[in-house]
Amino acid sequence: MSLLLPVVVFAPAIAAFLLLAIPDSQKAATRAVSLLGATISLLGSIKVALDYDRSAGGLQMGYDLPLLPTLGIHLNLAVDGWGASLLLLTGIIIFAAVLASFTVARRDKEFFIYLLVLVSGVFGVFVAQDLLIFFLLYEIAVLPMYLLIGIWGSSNKVAEDGPFRYVWSLLDVGGREYAAMKLTLMLLMGSAAILVGIFWLYLEAGATSFDLAELARHEYAEPTQLIVFPLFWLGFGTLAGVFPFHTWSPDGHASAPTAVSMLHAGVLMKLGAFGVMRVGMVLLPEGTHAWAPIVGAVAVINVVYGAFSAMSQKDLKYIVAYSSVSHMGVVMLGAATLDSTAWNGAVFQMFAHGVMTGLLFALVGLIYERSHTRIIATMGGFGSVMPVVALFFTLACLSSLGLPGTAGFVAEMMVFLGAWRVGHPIWAIAGIVGAFVTAVYVLRASRTIFWGPGPSEKFEHLHDAHGSELVAPIVLGAAIVVFGVWPRLILDLIDPSTSANLAVITRVIGGGQ
């Protein structure tokens, strides 16, 4: 029994607990404790990634605590290659997110408490080997979001237009409380579907254990496979932004405070994709096989529609949010191919997109704190007043459009290659179209904000990122380049798990690919 995983998972929660004991006035102590919790998790997740025995593969560093043995519920934590890489992603993002939150002024203690509790849930999902615990931590990861967005979010937005603007204004569309409630309810609706699916499998497998490996051993009847798979796909998929259940994402991400956007787009959406692959696909091979064409087709819609939606936005945060919808489509596209290269690419894309979008949201936050606007049309020439921000923003944009040498390129290339290889050239071509449109909107946004004429008088006084603000961009930017140039660092972790999980599926299908 290794205690490493419990430490990684629960360090933020314990830090949150310690925060309760710190008086409100101790702002520095609050930040120190929060950063300490995040740092322990980051170091722990690095250690997990280093210690993971790549040649042995499988589940490692297990920790098992019987929680409710009568029903077969164990707090069973163990890590496989996917888990290790996503753990690392979460560690990086939360570290950067805590640093980016140092500027939160109002009710900051509460903010850090919710943020840290949330991230404990995220860590837990990636390593939970008990389906019920998986679900339970998944909920923990989703719910604090309501308060985080509702209290600290911003309602500052571009005025709605179009024929329905009166209705939208009545509903407070775009407001932070609207966004928070929409996000929570949609994700919880997804959870309801997941819960039904979990029960179904648990009972059909003999109702003795929620252990994932145990459940995967059972061969479920065909109707079960066909009905439960879409429950998982759409249930988890809601969090992964699967069309048409992605609509919480632009509103939510745009309204959320910086750290929450980083965490939500950077890591939480991956929980959804991870759930679809780790639970839906591995447990239900036949259902996966039957539904894969539809999953792939919807993912194509995600990629293309997300990109076009992003292109038509005027609000910087909405652009980044819609680009997440588009990029998560690439993940789902890779998953739907059931091809080992594309699966590696899908998991790598989770990592790459997480780092990239985390960086983008961190920078958008910096820009907004200075200029107090997110409307692109009013910006311009910021490159001359904040060159560092401009540099990192451009780097993130290049990764977003898949420039070779960045992590985004590796991921997208693997996914499209895999899709083509297993006989879905249409998916690959559509994906490339999506990447092209992405290039249009990110370059356009980047040009307008940083490189166009300006800055106007109003923005002349803006200053560049400095001090602790630099840490997050440097860490995340470095990750983009390092893993883009040397993808094997992560791919070596991902690959054995991909093979193992894919083997489960192809074995049942009888050879398959």
Place this chain on the structure above:
Amino acid sequence: MTQADFMPLLLPLLAVAATVLVIVMDLFLPERRGASLGWLTAALLGGLLVVSFYVPTTGVVGDGVFVGTAWSVFFARLSLVAALLAVLGALEHVERRFPRRQGEYYALLLSSVVGMLILPGARDVLLLVVAFELMGIPLYVLAAYAKSEGMPLLASEEPGSGKKSPAAEAAIKLYLVGATSTAITLFGLALVVGVAGTTEITGLLGDGPLAPLTRVGMMLVLGGMSFKIGLVPFHMWVPDTYQGAPTPFVAFLSVAPKATGIAAFVSLFVIAPAAHGGAHGPWIAMLLVLATASMVIGNLAAVPQSDVRRLLGFSGVAQMGYVLLAIATGTSEGLSMAAFFLAAYVVTNMGVFFVIHACAAEDGRHDLASLAGLSQRAPFLGFALLVFLLSLAGIPFAVGFWAKLYVFLAAFRAGYVWLVALGAVLAVIGLFYYMQVARAAFMKDDASTGAPAPTIGVGLRAAVLLCLVGVLGLGLWPALLFDQTADAGTSILETRAP
């Protein structure tokens, strides 16, 4: 009567003694007594609770009139915990509002508890009805206790204008509904007993096929009982009473009589049919209809409420629907899950009411606005409120999550897949209105209201803290409660027909 015969009734007998003791002490204590009677009652209830853990009180009394099982002991503990919390939570309220009538308040509460201790083990229709009334009648009085308090039910009336007392109105409503439903229940039971020729619950449905009159009778009983625990469409009194009666009392009213009422429900609609041959009888469909209607109507009607107590009233209706879903399975597993759900509900719901009580505006209003900025004014109460609301909504690491999970699991296993799906969707709606309350407490800033931090006394603080410990403790370590409820659920179906 040998000693073994008498042991199962130990708890109710001790409770009677405690009631007498409180009445006597009321006579002898000096005028300026503070809250000493309340503390005495709390100590007595705590003592009873300890006794329930250390003295075995299972066994059969007098030809099976009363059967003490793990089930009845579990419900006894549940009532005692609820009563203990109710006494603590009402301590300052009672002392301040009616200093001269404290003794009566606690004596009435205790005598209601006596009924609750008998009811789950009653295996004879006569005892069941008597226990039910013993539980119910003191509650009518308690509801009317604050004769001139609370908000009028109609917004047009000025508070304190003296035209009509809302507490009295709430009490009358509770009384009329209670009396009517008792009458209906009794009429139904008369028919059933008349056909069966016995008052034993295990023989209530007779042998062989069900007589038409038995069916009609049981249907009437079902209606009467549904009134008592507030199931749709017999739920109209719930929100009105919750809104009108004194809040610390409502905390008790909303959980203990309902939990015990569910136990009686089980006696009549699970044990009796089980003894009749395992079949559920024709009521299973009715139970499912009531459960579904309660979940749907309760959850939907709670959404537009602006008074927190009305909101909780409707949410209570919905929660009872979930319990009934578990009961309708008729399996020992379903019963365990129902028991777990009720235990979770007791700590959670009482907790919410206590926090609401602590934060009520000076004029007795309990609308959402009175909670504004609570997380700033009183962080402890704000945190507690959030935990309780999440527990009601069924969110992990609060005991309410496990409660909902178990109920759904039992229902799923019994084959009610669609009801589970419906319940899960409705739970999301539930989250919506619970979050409305949280939103009022967390997202509205204090500056707009300027209300002072609520001052709460030791008793109320202890009650909130105990509820919080229960909700979080059992949420983190559900096995503690789960094993008990598993025993309870198994024990009740084993001991049919001696």
